[in-house]
Amino acid sequence: MFNPKKQMKVIKKCAVWFLGEIKWIVEYQFLHLRVFWKEVGEMFDNSLQGLAYRIVFLVGLVTILFALSLGVFSASKVIIAELPFTKEYVAGKIFKAEKMIIVNKVVEDTTVEIEQIEEIEESVNIDEIVKKVYQLESSSGKNDFSKCTAIGKTNPFGYAIPSPKKYICFDSYDEVAGLVGKWFEKKLVDHTLEESLCIYNTGVKTEACGYVNKYNSLK
Numbered sequence: 625m626f627n628p629k630k631q632m633k634v635i636k637k638c639a640v641w642f643l644g645e646i647k648w649i650v651e652y653q654f655l656h657l658r659v660f661w662k663e664v665g666e667m668f669d670n671s672l673q674g675l676a677y678r679i680v681f682l683v684g685l686v687t688i689l690f691a692l693s694l695g696v697f698s699a700s701k702v703i704i705a706e707l708p709f710t711k712e713y714v715a716g717k718i719f720k721a722e723k724m725i726i727v728n729k730v731v732e733d734t735t736v737e738i739e740q741i742e743e744i745e746e747s748v749n750i751d752e753i754v755k756k757v758y759q760l761e762s763s764s765g766k767n768d769f770s771k772c773t774a775i776g777k778t779n780p781f782g783y784a785i786p787s788p789k790k791y792i793c794f795d796s797y798d799e800v801a802g803l804v805g806k807w808f809e810k811k812l813v814d815h816t817l818e819e820s821l822c823i824y825n826t827g828v829k830t831e832a833c834g835y836v837n838k839y840n841s842l843k
Contacts, residue, residue, distance in 0.1 A: 748817055750805050756842045757781055757804060757824070760835070765797070783807075786827070 762768050762780035769779040769791065777793035781804050785791040794800040811820040818831040825835035 748812065750808055753808050753817075754781075754801055754805050756839055757821075758801070759842055760838055769793070 758764055758780060761782040765780045767780075769782065769785065771788075771791060772779045772793035775793065777795060778797060779785065779791065779793050779800055780797065781800055783792070783794075783800050783804050794803075807824070808820055811823065815823070815829070816831060818836045819829050821836050821839055822828060822830045822833040826833055
């Protein structure tokens with residue numbers, strides 16, 4: 625598995641080695657070059673031939689140093705190209721840049737979910753669904769769930785009542801109506817309106833049930 629920290633350590637070691645080589649050339653090699661330069665000067669004195677050899681030697685030295693620098697530069701480009709990060713990321717790490725780009729997956733997923741809900745609201749009217757379910761379940765509140773009204777509460781939508789022995793009651797119409805609306809919003813993300821209605825009434829995923837026919841007959 626790729627380890628970016630370990631890779632950066634390798635790059636730093638290479639850089640330290642290269643700088644050490646340059647230092648060695650400057651401190652040690654140039655010392656010998658000075659001796660050689662002096663010997664060349666004594667050999668050819670100040671004659672025109674001696675000056676020509678000095679120029680040729682100097683050009684050769686510059687060429688060698690340029691070729692060495694070009695080789696190191698090309699090698700560094702290959703190393704950076706092989707890393708599974710962008711060049712900007714590697715450069716930022718080398719120069720201790722603090723600016724980093726972080727992709728927040730949670731934000732992306734939330735954005736997608738919000739867009740899906742907005743599309744649902746454009747195609748169907750959640751308020752209309754809640755209104756019609758209210759009509760179907762209790763004739764718009766005329767036939768509220770008796771066990772809830774007996775204790776001073778309400779549930780005119782039959783929400784979360786799988787059987788007469790298992791039920792839940794609410795303090796107000798707005799409380800339960802809001803929950804029903806959210807329930808349909810979530811279902812409609814990956815279900816059709818017909819499937820959602822059948823699941824709400826029977827618990828079975830299908831597009832053909834009597835509840836759908838009654839729903840469609842309402843105005």
